[in-house]
Amino acid sequence: MxxxxxxxxxxxxxxxxxxxxxxxxxxxxxxxxxxxxxxxxxxxxxxxxxxxxxxxxxxxxxxxxxxxxxxxxxxxxxxxxxxxxxxxxxxxxxxxxxxxxxxxxxxxxxxxxxxxxxxxxxxxxxxxxxxxxxxxxxxxxxxxxxxxxxxxxxxxxxxxxxxxxxxxxxxxxxxxxxxxxxxxxxxxxxxxxxxxxxxxxxxxGPRLGAFISESLAFMRSSKALLAILIIALAWGIAFSAIETYWQPRVVELAGSVGSASPDRLNGFLSAGYFLAALLGSLVAPLLIEKTRIGAAPLLLILRLLTAAFIVALAMQTRTGGFAILYLSMFFWNGMSSPPESTMLNRMLPSDKRASMLSAVSLAVQLGGLLGSVAFGLVVGSFGVSAAWIIAAAVLASSAFLYPIAAGRR
Incomplete structure (x- = not known):
């Protein structure tokens, strides 16, 4: 290279x-x-x-x-x-x-x-x-x-x-x-x-089939990587509920309180959450370099904050409050991306990096598929707020795996 x-x-x-x-x-x-x-x-x-x-x-x-x-x-x-x-x-x-x-x-x-x-x-x-x-x-x-x-x-x-x-x-x-x-x-x-x-x-080197077997064996042997995979699965499950139902929720709230056009608010939030995530991703490395907080405790705090804001979002009945909480949630979520990516890549050997990054991506997508089915059933019976509270619980539970993920073994 x-x-x-x-x-x-x-x-x-x-x-x-x-x-x-x-x-x-x-x-x-x-x-x-x-x-x-x-x-x-x-x-x-x-x-x-x-x-x-x-x-x-x-x-x-x-x-x-x-x-x-x-x-x-x-x-x-x-x-x-x-x-x-x-x-x-x-x-x-x-x-x-x-x-x-x-x-x-x-x-x-x-x-x-x-x-x-x-x-x-x-x-x-x-x-x-x-x-x-x-x-x-x-x-x-x-x-x-x-x-x-x-x-x-x-x-x-x-x-x-x-x-x-x-x-x-x-x-x-x-x-x-x-x-x-x-x-x-x-x-x-x-x-x-x-x-x-x-x-x-x-x-x-081994043939492709043997290399796949080696990659799977590496995943099974690494508690840190397994923790990251479970965290990614949980994120996929939780955020499938947010991504699927936030627009209908905005329409519901805006219609119920007679506020500004739901289309305009959806447009603002669509652009705003990208920018909020960007701001969070830029703040994270500065915080890491200026403080002595380690990646694991920082990620645990950020994941719990994100989950807390999802709960608050589920309880919100006004569009203004919804917008503030929604963008804040993505700020905390964006902050977690650099330290989490750094933690993951430090534990991966070079010859397994692409395959393990694909495995993490697969975990997110599997979580999304599972969440789409599960939350569809929940929303049908109990509504969007109940689905988001469950999603927050899944996300918060996964936060406690970060100390294991920080072990690199």
Whole structure:
């Protein structure tokens, strides 16, 4: 692996992650509307989303192992190729089968990209700088992700109107897809030209199946990693309740008190929570460097604060109070990202990093799937507030695993 200066690594990480999440942000405001415009019914929206999630879950760990074996850069470029195929297919797709097939290609891309380029840049940073300042790189990555999502989401909301004015006869949302394809080309060029990686030797080491077995054995042997996986699962369960029901909750509250338009408030909160998370991710490394608090106690406090604000959110009956609590919750949650990422990457050997990052991502997604089903039943019987209180309890319980995760064994 070729060594490069830490500043260059942080610059590449910031640029690549900003572009990656800007591309996703472009479609976030219109994804369901795009699918509806392609002939899907409301019922079919859920089925097509489930197909995409199923592909990601099925391929998450194998593709992470593959990245460790064939090279992270090559795996990430393959992810970009699948993403291009997905968006290009959506331009011509119509009906449930064609749209779901295109989104399945996107699922393959998500699985291939998970942890691949990130793991490479983290390894290069540690080789040149050590892991004592790793939280600075993780903070840079988190900030780039958040800014990219925020700006991409804002742009994604304006593009349909502009595209309709330019090409009135075209699908209203094809402008978003074309913009995403253009940014994907820029991202691909950046990765090809700026990222360096020595090709891993293919003739030595165990076969892929044996490597997967080794990765699973590593997870079982590490109490710290198992704790992180459970924490990630709990986060996925808890935040599936927040992400699924916060918009209906805003509509309910705004309608009940006759306050400002729910659409305007939803728009403010959508942009605001990205910025709140960004602010939290920027504050965290400063707090770590200026105080003597360790990662484990800090994360325990932040996780309990996040859970407490979810409970307060569940009890809130006014839109103004809801907005303040919602943004505060994401601030605490954003603060936990750099120290948690640093804790995780310090415990991972280089040859297992991509596969283990994929395993953590898989745990989050499995938690999301479990939470979606479970909280759907809870909301149907007891309402959104009850679901959020249960979600807060799950999140708070996982906080006490951080001292185990800090052990690195």
């Amino acid at each position: 070729r060594l490069i200066q830490p500043l260059t690594i942080r610059t590449i990480a910031a640029a690549s992650r900003f572009l990656q999440w800007s591309i996703i942000g472009l479609v976030i405001p219109v994804l369901n509307l795009l699918r509806l415009s392609k002939g899907l019914s409301l019922a079919e929206l859920g089925f097509s989303a489930a197909i995409t999630a199923g592909v990601v879950v099925a391929l998450e760990l194998p593709t992470g192992v593959l990245a460790d074996r064939i090279g992270r850069k090559r795996c990430y470029l393959a992810a970009l190729a699948f993403q291009v195929a997905a968006y290009a297919s959506l331009l011509f797709a119509s009906g449930f089968v064609a749209v779901s097939a295109a989104l399945a290609l996107y699922g393959v891309s998500r699985a291939l990209s998970s942890g691949s380029l990130e793991a490479l840049l983290i390894d290069q940073y540690i080789e040149t700088k050590g892991d004592e300042t790793l939280h600075r790189l993780m903070s840079t990555i988190n900030a780039a992700d958040t800014i990219g999502l925020a700006l991409g989401s804002i742009a994604g909301g304006f593009i349909p109107g502009l595209w309709s004015a330019l090409v009135p006869s075209a699908n209203r949302y094809h402008g978003n897809l074309l913009a995403m394809l253009a940014l994907l080309a820029v991202l691909g060029i950046l990765v090809v030209l700026a990222v360096r990686e020595e090709r891993p030797p293919m003739r030595s």
